[in-house]
Amino acid sequence: MPFQTSLSLSIELAKVFPVREVLTSGAEQLANLVRALKRNGSDFLVEEDLADIFGRGKIEPSLENDFRDVVKTGSFQPLHANSSIALDAGPGPTLCRALKERFYMSCVIQLSFLVWMHEETTLAAMIMENMLTRYESDVKGATPDPDYDGILKTLQSLPEDRLVVVESQMGLIPMVIWAHYILGLNVLIKNSPDGDVAFGRIGNPQVIIKWSSTFFPTGSLTNPDNKHWFSPPIIYLLDADMNVQLETKPNHNVSTEIGGQEFHRLKGYGTTFLRRLFNRQTLVADDDPIFADTANLAVSFSILLSRAMRRVPLPYKAIRKRNEDRDVPKQCYFSTEHWRLFDSSDLLFRGIKLDKRKISEYLEESSGKVIDDMAFPTSIRNYLQKLDQNTFESTRRTFLVDIKGLASWILSFAQVVDVESCADLPLRIAPQWMYYAGVLHWNGLDPIDIESDIWFKQIMKMMRRDINSASLIVESQRLFLTCHNGWSLFYSCVGDYDPGEINCELLSIKRGVPTNTRTGERKYRILDAPLIEEDVRAPKIIEKGGSYLPRCVTKVYKRTEHYSSRSEEFWLSVRFDIDEVDFHHRIPSQSARQDQRYSLYASYSQFHEALWGVVKTIPCPHQNEDCGPLQLDLDAMTVTGLTWANGDGDATDTRICICLVKGDARARWLVVNGNYCFAVMDAV
Numbered sequence: 001m002p003f004q005t006s007l008s009l010s011i012e013l014a015k016v017f018p019v020r021e022v023l024t025s026g027a028e029q030l031a032n033l034v035r036a037l038k039r040n041g042s043d044f045l046v047e048e049d050l051a052d053i054f055g056r057g058k059i060e061p062s063l064e065n066d067f068r069d070v071v072k073t074g075s076f077q078p079l080h081a082n083s084s085i086a087l088d089a090g091p092g093p094t095l096c097r098a099l100k101e102r103f104y105m106s107c108v109i110q111l112s113f114l115v116w117m118h119e120e121t122t123l124a125a126m127i128m129e130n131m132l133t134r135y136e137s138d139v140k141g142a143t144p145d146p147d148y149d150g151i152l153k154t155l156q157s158l159p160e161d162r163l164v165v166v167e168s169q170m171g172l173i174p175m176v177i178w179a180h181y182i183l184g185l186n187v188l189i190k191n192s193p194d195g196d197v198a199f200g201r202i203g204n205p206q207v208i209i210k211w212s213s214t215f216f217p218t219g220s221l222t223n224p225d226n227k228h229w230f231s232p233p234i235i236y237l238l239d240a241d242m243n244v245q246l247e248t249k250p251n252h253n254v255s256t257e258i259g260g261q262e263f264h265r266l267k268g269y270g271t272t273f274l275r276r277l278f279n280r281q282t283l284v285a286d287d288d289p290i291f292a293d294t295a296n297l298a299v300s301f302s303i304l305l306s307r308a309m310r311r312v313p314l315p316y317k318a319i320r321k322r323n324e325d326r327d328v329p330k331q332c333y334f335s336t337e338h339w340r341l342f343d344s345s346d347l348l349f350r351g352i353k354l355d356k357r358k359i360s361e362y363l364e365e366s367s368g369k370v371i372d373d374m375a376f377p378t379s380i381r382n383y384l385q386k387l388d389q390n391t392f393e394s395t396r397r398t399f400l401v402d403i404k405g406l407a408s409w410i411l412s413f414a415q416v417v418d419v420e421s422c423a424d425l426p427l428r429i430a431p432q433w434m435y436y437a438g439v440l441h442w443n444g445l446d447p448i449d450i451e452s453d454i455w456f457k458q459i460m461k462m463m464r465r466d467i468n469s470a471s472l473i474v475e476s477q478r479l480f481l482t483c484h485n486g487w488s489l490f491y492s493c494v495g496d497y498d499p500g501e502i503n504c505e506l507l508s509i510k511r512g513v514p515t516n517t518r519t520g521e522r523k524y525r526i527l528d529a530p531l532i533e534e535d536v537r538a539p540k541i542i543e544k545g546g547s548y549l550p551r552c553v554t555k556v557y558k559r560t561e562h563y564s565s566r567s568e569e570f571w572l573s574v575r576f577d578i579d580e581v582d583f584h585h586r587i588p589s590q591s592a593r594q595d596q597r598y599s600l601y602a603s604y605s606q607f608h609e610a611l612w613g614v615v616k617t618i619p620c621p622h623q624n625e626d627c628g629p630l631q632l633d634l635d636a637m638t639v640t641g642l643t644w645a646n647g648d649g650d651a652t653d654t655r656i657c658i659c660l661v662k663g664d665a666r667a668r669w670l671v672v673n674g675n676y677c678f679a680v681m682d683a684v
Contacts, residue, residue: 054107060184064102067109071095075511079481080495084563085526085570087488087512092522113182117174119261163205163238168212174260179207263485266413267423270295270348270406277402281387293358293377295349298406300362302341302414305407305439309334309448311505313615329615334450334505336414344414347423348406371400371444401440408439412458415507417492422509426485427462452612455507459489480572480605481526483513490526491608496559498665499672504611514570516563525569528603529562532573537580537598539639542660547629548638554580554659556666576600576670580640600642602673610676632656642667643674 074090091099098104114123166175172189176199180187185207186200192211236244264272274291278284284291311332345354366374376384376396384395413419436458438448453476463484481490492506493499515522542553558577563570580596632638636656643659661667 054110055103057106057110057183059102059106059109060182063182064105064109068099068105072099077510077512078517079490079514082496084517084561086515086517087510088515088522089486089512092513110178110182113178114174116263117177117260163242164207165236165238166207166209167234167236169209171260172209175207175209262429263426264429265423266419266425266427267347268350269427270298270345270409271351273406273429274349274352278383284383288379289377290379290383291352292355293379294403294406295345295352296355296358297362297377297380298403299341299345299354299410300359300366301403302336302345302407302410303338303359303363304366304444305411305442305448306334306336306341306414308442308446309411309438309450311452311612312449313613328447331616331618333447336411336505340414340419341410343419344410344412344416347419348409348413350423366444369444371442372397374400374444404439404442408436408458412455412462415455415505416459417506417508419509422487425463425487425509428464452504452609455505456489456491459507459509463487463489478528478530478603478605479525480528480603480608481514483524486511486513488512488514491604493607493611494604496666499607499611499669500616502611504608516565516570519565521565521570523565523568523570526563527569527571528605529564529571529573529601531606532601537641539641539643539657539659542638542640543632544637544654545632545634547631548658549629550662551660552581552662552664552667553640554578554642554661554667555664556670559666572603573601574603576602576666578642578667578670600670602670607669607673610673613676614672642670643677 071091074088076086076088076090079085079087094104095108098108164179169189169192176187176189179185180199184200186205187198187207187209188205189197189199189209189211198205238244271291274294275286278288278290278294310328311334312328313332342354342356362377376399380399384399387395413422416422436450436454438450442448457476460482464482480494481488483489487509488511489507489509491504492508493502493504494508513522513524514526542548555578556576557579558575560575560577562573562575564573565571577599578597580598633656635654636658637654638658638660641659642661659671661671
């Protein structure tokens, strides 16, 4: 039974140093290889050890062929037009070498599998401990006295007359996949609830896993007092005469225990969740109407949520701080387009037919009602009553939490541009992370105030394993692109666009790892560079009252993106070179001309935050027309510069202040950003 390699294996994390080739290379070739691998984020000495440990495995031929077909092709697209950063979805230097040498390909495939199924930080700690043991034992190319992980490595070179016996089913799934589907060994599971289960060709098994009735998985409620229930099993390596050649005992170092992690494609993610949800305590047929009814209910709930969600611009946060009552403008209410919600739902619930008529009915029945009074379809109500009639209400409340979680998934991916192209996006299965506090406690009536990074963080949590790492939490405020499993998530404002054309609530997800096209470096995050102290020019009043001509006085004549490399990420700073026109139409002197030119710096996370925190005006019917002079309202003025703070007479004293940047998209960004930064200071 061939292993399905269509999974998006995280091959970019499997970096294996081509030791054999280096030994026959000249000094210049060696230097080039080291540079290429360093740019790819690899370590010279660590990769040598990894190749020595994993490279001896004989990979199942059909799996290796499928793997080669999947990884040998890729794509290369710029992050945006004229960007020096591109999203590279093709093989890096390590994998290119592995495609030529089976020794290295064996290592890449096995590490890809291990990273896919395990939490990477604990996996790295375990491998590091094993490598340290090898070093301390002064062993070359072998693992003496191996522990739990080490004995599995021995599987890679098992001769026909060797047998591995595992004393319990802990780690059963990865052991079967690794030993049988990747290395092609015969595996037998003995005394399982379904009897003996064999994987492989006819013949004697090379790996035997004994099913233990006294083994309790993590979190078991049936054995709370047993302090050793979580201990890994003892593993034996036997010869043909059943003599023990090697024995590994449980490692009680909790810091190096490997944590498992399950991933699922975005396509059908919600369907799998529902199949598992309704089959926890009873068996439900795949064609039972409860699946479609629940999916339809979740879609209608996502529409209700989208109507209640709203951005709260900074000026309104300041008003609340002063305990003043003022309604948030209707432009700030979320209300995701229905077609986006249906596209997202169709992908999440692939395999379940959604019924728009029923969705409309559920929506009409639930609108304007308290959530606790929501009526469930007959199939759901019957299912909940069948579980336990005495606890129906508590079970009903728990089920409502699941519906809110499903709706939050629908809303999250409804914000993704061209979500169908992300069907193969790998997402971690971690239902406890699918809630936003405002959604979880929503009563069905009150508005839900949402933060600027709500959807970015929601999807990032589902993509990444290390979301709780201290460095990522600290830097998340400057983060605007994150990459995992070969997919990049970033804000919609990334690029040289007009802020009026950007929907700040949308996100992009594309295949590829951020790669500097000039240096070939690959990084998995891009952050705003720390802010540079700037000499922000104060605005000068041009017209006050009367009429004015819409025009651009403060022009951006050059925009340059500057990327710098750090150990874990790229930093970006965008420089804007500005020329402020003499609005009195005088011919400026040389010194005055130089004074009119200056530079400002910004970046995309900052731009996203700024656009989220402002209120867009209702579109004007003649906004794209060239018009003549317009009349200024009372207490209105036009100014030079990119903010209205601290200028002539302080422009903030005026009810309406117009920065003259008509037609210059880059200057318009700087106005949005500059006035947002001023509002932040005012709100503190």
